[in-house]
Amino acid sequence: MELSLTELINNKLINRNFDGTTKKEVLEEIVRMVNKDKRLDSKDLYYKKILEREEEFTTGVGYGIAIPHAKTRAVIKPTIVILKLSDPIDWEALDDKPVDLVIGLAVPEKESNNTHLKIISKLSMKLMEEDFRQSLKNAQSDNEVLDLMEDIFYKN
Amino acid sequence: MKIVAVTACPSGVAHTFMAKKALEDSAKELGHSIKVETQGAMGIENELTIKEINEADVAILAIDAHIAKMNRFYNIPKIEVSTKKVLKNCKKVIEKAESKVKK
Numbered sequence: 001m002e003l004s005l006t007e008l009i010n011n012k013l014i015n016r017n018f019d020g021t022t023k024k025e026v027l028e029e030i031v032r033m034v035n036k037d038k039r040l041d042s043k044d045l046y047y048k049k050i051l052e053r054e055e056e057f058t059t060g061v062g063y064g065i066a067i068p069h070a071k072t073r074a075v076i077k078p079t080i081v082i083l084k085l086s087d088p089i090d091w092e093a094l095d096d097k098p099v100d101l102v103i104g105l106a107v108p109e110k111e112s113n114n115t116h117l118k119i120i121s122k123l124s125m126k127l128m129e130e131d132f133r134q135s136l137k138n139a140q141s142d143n144e145v146l147d148l149m150e151d152i153f154y155k156n
Numbered sequence: 157m158k159i160v161a162v163t164a165c166p167s168g169v170a171h172t173f174m175a176k177k178a179l180e181d182s183a184k185e186l187g188h189s190i191k192v193e194t195q196g197a198m199g200i201e202n203e204l205t206i207k208e209i210n211e212a213d214v215a216i217l218a219i220d221a222h223i224a225k226m227n228r229f230y231n232i233p234k235i236e237v238s239t240k241k242v243l244k245n246c247k248k249v250i251e252k253a254e255s256k257v258k259k
Contacts, residue, residue: 056166095244105169111197117197118198124172
């Protein structure tokens with residue numbers, strides 16, 4: 001199936017220097033970015049679902065990374081948001097370390113396109129690799145981030 | 157030791173797959189063979205066959221909710237943990253599985 005990476009992420013969904021200082025600010029920024037790129041039916045519902053997911057248990061998976069996410073009908077198309085924080089913040093992470101890289105995910109309730117879901121699942125697995133995490137954190141431009149994402153997109 | 161595992165989380169997009177990767181990496185490091193089935197947003201992937209399950213020494217079910225085809229694991233030593241536990245300390249989870257086999 002032909003599709004392009006930009007359906008999932010583009011430079012408007014990347015912020016390499018977000019200066020939020022709380023988890024709440026970061027989550028609000030994710031919702032704002034996804035909404036601004038016209039990927040939400042209901043901003044409020046997506047935000048609510050993200051908060052619910054956080055309350056279930058932390059999405060701070062360790063290594064300075066958090067992956068807040070929600071699968072809900074509020075989402076129009078699968079979306080990846082990448083925020084690099086200018087200062088690490090507390091996320092009650094599994095390893096208690098502060099978080100400085102946040103990968104936000106938005107997935108429609110009934111997503112029929114497995115290719116998109118496949119990429120999101122591959123991204124989740126890649127985040128377990130130290131090299132990949134460092135490359136993402138050290139990226140000097142949005143394009144560099146997109147290149148890294150493209151590697152996941154095209155490689156198996 | 158031969159391990160079979162299933163991972164599953166509520167939304168099936170992130171933790172399911174991170175836990176899979178963590179289990180694969182830790183098992184390899186500890187010298188075990190492992191096959192991990194995921195039950196995520198894309199349904200069952202890398203599905204374990206009955207034969208693979210019967211040949212395994214132990215099953216690790218890293219699941220946050222009910223999974224499909226649970227009855228396959230009826231007849232094998234198994235441990236059930238959350239995906240969170242796997243991400244937090246995967247080696248410990250595998251060691252716990254080891255102790256199930258030794259008993």
